Amino acid sequence: MYDFAYHKPASVADAVALLAGADDGKLVAGGMTLLPTLKQRLAQPSDLIDLGGVSGLSGIRREGDALVIGAMTTHGAVAASAEVKAAIPGLAELAGLIGDPQVRNRGTLGGSICNNDPAADYPGALVALGATVTTNQRTIPAEEFFTGMFETALEEGEIAQSVSFPIPEKSAYTKFRNPASRYAIVGAYVARTAAGVRVAITGAGPTVFRWKEAEAALSANFAPSAVEGLKAPATNLNSDIHASAEYRAHLVMVMTKRAVAEIA
Amino acid sequence: MNALPETGIGAPVRRREDFRFLTGRGNYTDDINRPGQLHAWIVRSPHAHATIDAIDKAPALASPGVVAVYTGADMVKAGVGSLPCGWLIHSRDGTPMIEPPHIPLSPERVRHVGDQVAVVIAETRQQARDGAERLAITYSELPAVISMPDAVKPGAPLVWDQVPQNSCYDWEFGDKAAVDKAFQEAHHIARLELVNNRLVPNAMEPRAAIGDFDRGTGEYTLYTTSQNPHVIRLLMGAYVLNIPESKLRVVAPDVGGGFGSKIFHYAEEAIVTWAAGKLHRAVKWTADRSESFMSDAHGRDHVTTVELALDKDGKFLALHEHTLANMGAYLSTFSTCIPTILHSTLLAGVYTTPAIYAEVRAVFTNTVPVDAYRGAGRPETTFLLERIVDVAADEMGIDPAELRRRNFIPTDAFPYQTPVALQYDSGDYFTTLDMALKEADYAGFEARRAEAARRGVYRGIGISTYIEACGIAPSQVVGALGGRAGLYESAEVRVHPTGSVTVFTGTHSHGQGHETTFAQLVSDLLQVPMESVEIVHGDTNKVAFGMGTYGSRSLAVGGMAIMKAVEKVVNKGKKIAAHLLEASEADIEYKDGKFQVAGTDKSKAFGEIALTAYVPHNYPMETLEPGLDESAFYDPKNFTFPSGTHICEVEVDPDTGVTTIVNFVAADDFGRIINPMIVDGQVHGGIAQGVGQALLEGCIYDEKSGQILTGSYMDYCMPRADDLLNFKVSTHNVPAVDNALGVKGCGEAGAIGSPPAVINAIVDALSSLGVRHVEMPATPLKVWQIIQDKRAAKAA
């Protein structure tokens, strides 16, 4: 780790000001991704601005037909929340599948989505549920938020504050874990909503995407057999020592099928 | 009969070291800090193969806090020697293996990613690292050779110019003529090509070393994460740094796991010791995990063809093995004996195969050195044997359990001379097989397979009947086979004036629980409370000598040395007692902690004798020295031969390729057991590692760049609790004949027996698809691909 200046502001405004004033400032939430990067000296920020002291960034509350979860809410808190389990059990289950207990007790919703690791779990839920991300500047629909591998729509100085998840009729997440890292090789989040069926796939491609073919098939017949014969295109899927693009394409179908089976 | 039933031999005493370890009170090398200590950062090669054209130290030396920068050229100039290899193997043409030099910092050329190029020493670790980043090194990349089959092809790039075809040695062993003849006459020949996958040891504690130098006394001290501090003192002192033993102390304090990887004398140990001598300050180095992946000696990595000849009844007639064994870029301390002496000598397995022939070629590649890793050569043997037996059973339509039984060495045939040098002293393979078959409900398996098929999953069961050679090893045998050291063990039993006892052992405990087991042993032998017995190990200034811990040798060899020393203590005690009791020495017997005149109630307690030895007011001074402190060296008569049966049952999900272990049974023969709970723990850990090799772990290199693609836990998959299930372990113990304790050793058995059981189960599960073999690790991707290919082939 290289030396850096450490700040712990109490408000979003102070955090924004600190960011603006720093040469190369970086926000830190749970630090689960950022700190290993620093330890390996892969990044050299001049300033770390810890969001841990900013009030109002964490917590889970119901707002009409949506669950609003603060950016600094840990995965562990989401996984254990009675509110989440009651309203969107698939989301609580997803949070409980992230990493290990230590990671879940530190890592945050905001950190996960702002980092947008292609193998992260949350992006699947955000896109399938049609969530919106509220920042200090605006509200961004999930599908516009995740723009590419490790890339988001966030502008310089923009801080994610919360995510609003519309409550679906039913939803489920199934994950095929990378045996080593336990991140998603393929994660399928399937949601039945008033607006129709939505299927979001994480892990398989450079960033989360909707599997429209499966959505159409499931809209006609919401049953595991509806996706059985479908084949996700292997083009543009990730390929590494753990999973070829072909294998990932196959797993997209299998995980979607299993998520549907959980709901149906 | 045992007066100490709670703590004596056979009692499941809780490990006394665990309080220290579990509450953070351990004292590991990295916990040690010396006054004025400096920190070293090792600069490692980013290339698999390159010449070092220039190193500009100036920017690093100018970096804040940097005290010194040393390179390979500095070491060569100072006369630093080469890290030695401890075992000489001769090629089939009689020529000795080729031993290229291994200077702790590589001068001129780097030969694998992670090779040590320079050391930057600074006031803090961060400053050393900062300085290392500023060191300007100019390399010219050379073509690298990563895969062994590529390395032995004509025209392949050479890791060492003086080693043609990258062949360190080309060794043969056994009776080729007899094997050829048997193969000509055989009813059936089973043949298989297989790979024993390269593993990274991954001890929980990374390697660390602190070199210290006392200008006042001229004495060097090395604190290091070692399984055998005396061996390190000998090798580093005599071969590398030219420091006499009398001026070099090596301390291996608490060590957090070794699995073989901490046996070897590593470059970093010599670097910090040498630097401390030059700088007159202590120098500390601790590996980070990334460094461990590219600098700890790796394990396994064999490419093998095996053939088994059988008669029409399935009796084994002959076995032939051809293996390429990866050495990596340099010869690590015991690398050369692993695929030969510790491997091919076990090719008889538990079977009566009369003719055996092995050809092993050791190959240099531009990869991390490969050496002993839990089992060391024997898991490789067991894997090829137990796989080919299953292939033969399948091809001949004989049940795999039955085929094994037909070929087992009969229980009344011991001592049994195998055709490959070893003589087995004892064993009972039938009983452990039967125990395991019963526990695994082998008879009921087909119903479970059918039930699984209805759920759309493949279910399979796999057997492995293994044997291993432990208790390493009789020195004269070792010498005749090329070993450059003796492999006896030493012990000292020091009885203090008030009767408490300190035992000094030359073995080393780094997870095995010796502080408990050895205390139980001594307490039982002396019939004194276990609390009064302390075990000391790991410091060359405390323990006279020792060969360390590996090869499941600590109890069978080290425990025997302790027993010998205890006997000397008792014998001397008898002399003292005879004097005090005015009896003849021959009439004194030692029982229940008392020296007693046989047939009388006249006795002296152990503590009274100890006190008399140190306060010898009434003492046979003319014939006996005061004090009660005895030492012994024990050289084993033979190896020991633990054996057993592992049975694994799996389900394979064809949708994902995921293998789930649904049952795992082990029935082992470990000879006499001192602490059954510790034995269970060793077996559980060993099986976990074996399952890791079979399903999860594999070190993968990029074949072009020579970069390790599995260089962190993001990609190298260690077994975790939720990958495993509750193993059903039991023992049927036939006491060893060739040591008086009757013990055999249990540290490696789990890792040796389990991989073929897992793979046999997967192959069995997929047998209806025509699958004959699955390489390790059987990852979901690999298994899914095999299923896809077989299904496609069937459909076509």
Ligand SMILES: Cc1cc2nc3c(=O)[nH]c(=O)nc-3n(C[C@H](O)[C@H](O)[C@H](O)COP(=O)(O)OP(=O)(O)OC[C@H]3O[C@@H](n4cnc5c(N)ncnc54)[C@H](O)[C@@H]3O)c2cc1C
């Ligand atoms: C061992 C391990 C296993 C893991 N396994 C999984 C897994 O299975 N699935 C999974 O999805 N994830 C996994 N993770 C990732 C982890 O769960 C976290 O979600 C992730 O590390 C980021 O969250 P964080 O709070 O730690 O963010 P940090 O590491 O603190 O920050 C990450 C990035 O986001 C930025 N950032 C953080 N908060 C905000 C904000 N509010 N606004 C704008 N930018 C912000 C930071 O500047 C930084 O660039 C794993 C991590 C580890 C270490």
